[in-house]
Amino acid sequence: MKILKFCPECGQESLKWDGEKKWFCDNCGFTLYHNCAAAVAVVIKHGDQILLTRRNQDPGKGKLDLAGGFTDPHESAEETCARELFEEMKIKINPSKLNILMTLPNVYHYKGIDYNTLDIFFELEVDEKFTPELEITELSEVVWLKKGEIHLDEIAFDSQKKFFKKYLS
Ligand SMILES: [Zn+2]
Structure with missing residues (x-):
């Protein structure tokens, strides 16, 4: 999950994986959820x-x-x-x-x-x-x-x- 590093909002290398279900940017607050998919x-x-x-x-x-x-x-x-x-x-x-x-x-x-x-x-x-x-x-x-x-x-x-x-x- 660490391959996503750059924030798509502010462009900084500040995207962090929370270890469970979302990426969060410390710089601008951008959040990307990675919820469960149904199969x-x-x-x-x-x-x-x-x-x-x-x-x-x-x-x-x-x-x-x-x-x-x-x-x-x-x-x-x-x-x-x-x-x-x-x-x-x-x-x-x-x-x-x-x-x-x-x-x-x-x-x-x-x-x-x-x-x-x-x-x-x-x-x-x-x-x-x-x-x-x-x-x-x-x-x-x-x-x-x-x-x-x-x-x-x-x-x-x-x-x-x-x-x-x-x-x-
Ligand atoms: Zn950002």
């Missing part, structure tokens, strides 16, 4: 099987992931789920069928900035199993696994490991 992940389920994607890019290339992503401005979390599922797998869902499971705090590191997120986990029961068309640069395959076949060390991200530990128990 979603969707457990698509058919009976006792769950759809997971295998990542085709780092971080976590080759490991398992849930479909999802960051919520855009002015979007509901359910709308984010529908948009991400369409972008990643070209499937259309009814957002009212989503059930919220839990939320967990997480940190997403990207190019020198830590983004604090609130990850919102949803479940979507589908009538039949399907094999989606893939956005191949991001995902290499999808797999349908029974709960007992999901191993935490195969999950790409620590936040989802925490989720699966609770979800599978």
Whole structure:
């Protein structure tokens, strides 16, 4: 977070990170908040099987992931789920069928900035199993696994490991 040093208001090298959620300029009082961003992940389920994607890019290339992503401005979390599922797998869902499971705090590191997120986990029961068309640069395959076949060390991200530990128990 220390890469932002220069105040965009007064131009002095006086911007300070408070260690939690904002930058503040001692010189002119400029303040820039860096609040939590919302992100979603969707457990698509058919009976006792769950759809997971295998990542085709780092971080976590080759490991398992849930479909999802960051919520855009002015979007509901359910709308984010529908948009991400369409972008990643070209499937259309009814957002009212989503059930919220839990939320967990997480940190997403990207190019020198830590983004604090609130990850919102949803479940979507589908009538039949399907094999989606893939956005191949991001995902290499999808797999349908029974709960007992999901191993935490195969999950790409620590936040989802925490989720699966609770979800599978
Ligand atoms: Zn300033």
